[in-house]
Amino acid sequence: MGVVEAAIESLNKNKKSILIGAIIYLLPVLYRFITKNSVVPILDTTLVFRHSDSQIIPINLETLGIMFLIPGAVGAVVGTTFLENIFNRRFTGLEKYMARVFGSIVFAFAWTTVQFFGFLFFNPPGPWGSSLWASPDTYARNLLVALLIAPLVPYVIEFIHKMMKRWVHAELNRDLRHVKTPS
Numbered sequence: 001m002g003v004v005e006a007a008i009e010s011l012n013k014n015k016k017s018i019l020i021g022a023i024i025y026l027l028p029v030l031y032r033f034i035t036k037n038s039v040v041p042i043l044d045t046t047l048v049f050r051h052s053d054s055q056i057i058p059i060n061l062e063t064l065g066i067m068f069l070i071p072g073a074v075g076a077v078v079g080t081t082f083l084e085n086i087f088n089r090r091f092t093g094l095e096k097y098m099a100r101v102f103g104s105i106v107f108a109f110a111w112t113t114v115q116f117f118g119f120l121f122f123n124p125p126g127p128w129g130s131s132l133w134a135s136p137d138t139y140a141r142n143l144l145v146a147l148l149i150a151p152l153v154p155y156v157i158e159f160i161h162k163m164m165k166r167w168v169h170a171e172l173n174r175d176l177r178h179v180k181t182p183s
Helices: 003-013 015-035 061-087 093-121 136-148 150-177
Strands: 046-050 056-060
Touching: 003 015, 003 061, 015 061, 061 093, 061 136, 061 150, 093 136, 093 150, 136 150
Parallel strands: none
Antiparallel strands: 046 056
């Protein structure tokens, strides 16, 4: 399969993941535009990380969620599908992880490029007065998260999905044992 066909096929196959990620990404943005307030009550809870004694890095829950889900985790899933389409086989183990790292980096780089050009050429103030686009100091952090953490998010989601499936199956079996069948 060619590169273009593999890319189209992987985007088509993962359109649900892309759509869910985009919706999660857009919810805080829509809230800010509707309320004309930059503070999103739950997501703007600030966590403080100390880089050194003199430098404090404030990171809020929205930033963490968006960096992990979009573009990193979605890129990891799409990148895995893309490389599986290119090589015509399923990946497991280290190959799957490396494919997820590849996809995560590619999507993060593409999104960082969009952020950069948006900041450079299209930077009107939002309704609350600050910039709509992320400033250049976040670009390296986007790529670092895409390299280190975002490829692991699909594994966590798969684990949670598997545990929920087991729990639902166990509950259904428990409920069905109590049902008496007519003789």
